[in-house]
Amino acid sequence: MTQNIDDLLPEGLEDRLPQSARAAARIEASILHVLDSTGYDRVRPPLVEFEAGQAQRMAGEATRGQFRFTDPASLRTLALRSDMTVQIGRIAATGLADAPRPLRLCYAGQVARIKGDQLDPRRESLQVGAELVGTDTAAAAAEIVQLAIASLEAVGATGISVDFTLPDLVDTLAKAELPLDPSQVEEVRRNLDAKDAAGLRKAGGEAYLPLLYAAGPLEDALRRLDEVDAGGVLDSRMDGLRMIAAQLGDRARVTLDPSERHGFEYQTWFGFTIYVDGLRGALGRGGTYRIGGTDEAATGFSLYPEDFVEAVKADEPARDALFLPPGHDAARAQELRGQGWRTVAALDAADEGRALGCTHVLRDGQPVAY
Amino acid sequence: MTQNIDDLLPEGLEDRLPQSARAAARIEASILHVLDSTGYDRVRPPLVEFEAGQAQRMAGEATRGQFRFTDPASLRTLALRSDMTVQIGRIAATGLADAPRPLRLCYAGQVARIKGDQLDPRRESLQVGAELVGTDTAAAAAEIVQLAIASLEAVGATGISVDFTLPDLVDTLAKAELPLDPSQVEEVRRNLDAKDAAGLRKAGGEAYLPLLYAAGPLEDALRRLDEVDAGGVLDSRMDGLRMIAAQLGDRARVTLDPSERHGFEYQTWFGFTIYVDGLRGALGRGGTYRIGGTDEAATGFSLYPEDFVEAVKADEPARDALFLPPGHDAARAQELRGQGWRTVAALDAADEGRALGCTHVLRDGQPVAY
Incomplete structure (x- = not known):
């Protein structure tokens, strides 16, 4: 057998050999079964779409991270999908525009990006998720968070924890409770996200300093958030978080980092990240958002189970042959x-x-x- | 809801809405179950690889039909996969080089190409298949043909027919029975493939004319082929075809078009195309080949069930909710x-x-x- 440079795979792209492929197939099928049994219909968008269409729905920036190339048929730029959520939003807005709401859709497929990052060098991963289109209420968020947890329970994950966030927190407070000049908002947001107290002061966001210390177990964090929000503009949000957590019971540890924005740039009032014991990085995230183009409310989550597959593949039961x-x-x-x-x-x-x-x-x- | 140019999908790329996605998922899972139960281990290669590596294994030409782009990490050209068979060959030659032979691998995934053709305008399709690595005997071919048929039976296809071919027929005859100058071989092959009698005469291939009329039901075609092959250089091949067909019993109609080469450019002694009633085009093909780079013998098949999914999606049973x-x-x-x-x-x-x-x-x- 020869082994030469052409046998190598590009950085961040890998083969799944039988043990790993088997674990991945079992995990994908188990999650899809949970989603299907909870009323979510599967759809399958294409691997490749026009870049412009995706950019419109991803608020621009993110398409920079996509593999892009010219379509010889249309002479327009195409992009390999990097996030199926965007595609599900397009389907809800076009092919399923007339389907009754709330519309429950699910999906599973490979996505790719041009660059990995320090936390995850992978450039391709399996994305599995569900979108609840037409609603972004606390009840919708509760269904979606429970579904994400049920998906992980179905694949045998243990020690599940969920970290809530309030992605539009600064915008909400800046309009009422803790006024900011519109020109300051972005800077305050960035410094909060970076947990940078000095930067926050410099940006004129002293009043926001307590938010830096408002992260932790849900009830503690809500208490501290309540102290910041004397006027109660966050009351309905806080009630929503309590309701979502109450429905989870003891299925997951729940924390709140109210000003965490990273990864939630396109979410509206609610976002969450999900972790399991034994894996360093997040296994998925979700929240409420508006579908680009139509502005329809939606709530959803995505799981990226690559690390989980690698962690459990050795436990796949031996099989007779x-x-x-x-x-x-x-x-x-x-x-x-x-x-x-x-x-x-x-x-x-x-x-x-x-x-x-x-x-x-x-x-x-x-x-x-x- | 708005509808604008950015809602459109590129030509030849489509969404599968719930009915179609459900049929596709059922068909994919049923085929993979047949392959798994016959000892084929699933592997999952990446969506994207170096173009040069794929070109080496695809004998060059075919990568012209792939979506290609520059990798910012390596500055080399990457290509979106257009045929997973090539990737399975690479896996057999690298990650599974030391696995015992014969090595049975299967796969399912999306593949894409830059241009559709008149018969099939699709630029993306599901490819599901199996590769038997380390052997290309008649017994290997018989297992693969039966597996392709069992896969279609499992998804409810009826009226299955299989068209055999002998991809290296001209090369074999030219060396012995019906001598040709090496410079004539390609021209004779092309005219046979095009069923062009005048062209064949012009290329000095008069002796090959009977092959134009040797297509039809297997036994008839073999009888005519036997007349051409007075010296018996094709005897072992003809015995192989009879053995493969005998094992099929009445599960499929079997025909032979001995000089058909289109789609079998990389096959060695045996190729087959598979059809089902009610669909105009082929549902898949397979045959014996050598893995690019290592030259290891292999036998396999691929199904492209897109048209079949569309044909049966309306028959998916209604479900209670x-x-x-x-x-x-x-x-x-x-x-x-x-x-x-x-x-x-x-x-x-x-x-x-x-x-x-x-x-x-x-x-x-x-x-x-x-």
């Missing part, structure tokens, strides 16, 4: 497959079942353990 | 999902089950038909 020797009865083999046996047929006399990973051999029409 | 009114018992709903119910929960008092497509409503903890 039945070797079918040369001259075996094909009808009997078919019958045994129908009973759940996995078979491996000899193609010539030199093939040997154990060497091919088989646990059993067919003798006189019966599977016999090696 | 249970509406969960406001204030329903969440634990009871979970229990019913565990029993196989698909639920749709009310998010506010205005939600109405029938309008959301539900067939049943939860009343006093029991599903009641509307």
Whole structure:
């Protein structure tokens, strides 16, 4: 066998070999089953779309991270999808514009980006998620958060924690409780997101300093947030968070980092990040948003289970396999497959079942353990 | 809802809406189940690879049909995959170079190409297939043809027919039975493939004229082929075809077009195309080949079930769905999902089950038909 430069894969792009592919397939199927059984219909958008259409729905910036190329048919720029959420929004706004609301859609597929980052060097990953289109109420958010957790429970994840955030917190406070000049808002937001107290003061955001310390277990964090919000403009949001958390019971630890914005640039009042024990990075995120172009309210979540797949692949149960020797009865083999046996047929006399990973051999029409 | 140019999809690229996505998911899962139960391990190659690596394994030409772009990380050209077979060959030659042979691998995923053609304007399709690496005997070919047919049977296809071909027929005859100057071979091959009798004569291939009329039901075609092959250089191939066909029994109509080359440029002694009643185009193809780079023998098939999905999507069985009114018992709903119910929960008092497509409503903890 030769091994040369052309056998290598580009940085951040990988093959899933059988063990990993099997874990990924099981995880994808289990999550899709949860979503389907909760009324979410699967849709399948294409791998590639016009860049302009995606840019419009991604608020511009994000398409810079996409693989882009010219379409010889239209001479317009195409982009390989980097986020299926955007595509689901387009489907809701076009092909399913007339479907009754709330519209429940789910999806699973590969997405790619031109650059990995320090936390995750991958440039391709599986994205699985659900979108609830036509509503962004606390009840919608509660359904979506529960669905994300049920999805992880279904694949055997343990120690689930959810970190809530309020993506438009600064905008809301700046209009009422803690007035800011519109020119200051972006700077205050950025410094809060960076947890930079000095920067926050410099930006004229002293009043926002307590928010830096308002992160933590939900009830503690809400208490501190309440102190900042003397006028109560956040009351309905805080009630919403309590309602979502109450419905979770003890299925997940819940924390709140009210001013976390990173990854939630396009969310409206509610965002969440989801973690499981044993994995450093987030497994997914979600929240409320408005669909680009139509401005329809929506709530959804996406999971990126790559790290989880790698963490659990070694635990995939071993499987029996039945070797079918040369001259075996094909009808009997078919019958045994129908009973759940996995078979491996000899193609010539030199093939040997154990060497091919088989646990059993067919003798006189019966599977016999090696 | 707005509808503008950015809502459109590029030519040849489409969304699968729920009915179609559901049929596609069922078909993909059914085929993968057949492949898995026959000992084929799934692998998942990436969407994107270096163009040069793919070109080496695709014998060059085909990468012209791929979406290509520069990798900002390596500054080399990447290509979006257009044929997963090439990727499986790479995996067999690299990550699974040391796995025992014969090595059985399967795959399913989206592939894309820059241009559709008259027969099929699609630029993206689902490709599902299996590769048997390390062997290209008649026994290997028989397993692969049967597997392709079993895959179609599993998704409910009827009226399956298989058209065999002998891709290296001209090369074989030219070396012995019907000598040709090496400079004539390509021209003779092209004219045979185009069924062009005048062109064939002009290219000095008079002796090959009978091959133009040797297509048809397997036994008839073999008889005519035998007349051309007085010296018997094709005997082992003809025995192979008979053996493959004998194992199929009456599961498929079998024909032979011995000189058909289109689509089989990279195959060695055996190729086949598979059709089902009611669809104009081929549903898939396969055959024996050598893996680019290592020259290892292999046999495989690929199905492209897009047209089939569209043909059967309306037959997907209707499904019950249970509406969960406001204030329903969440634990009871979970229990019913565990029993196989698909639920749709009310998010506010205005939600109405029938309008959301539900067939049943939860009343006093029991599903009641509307």
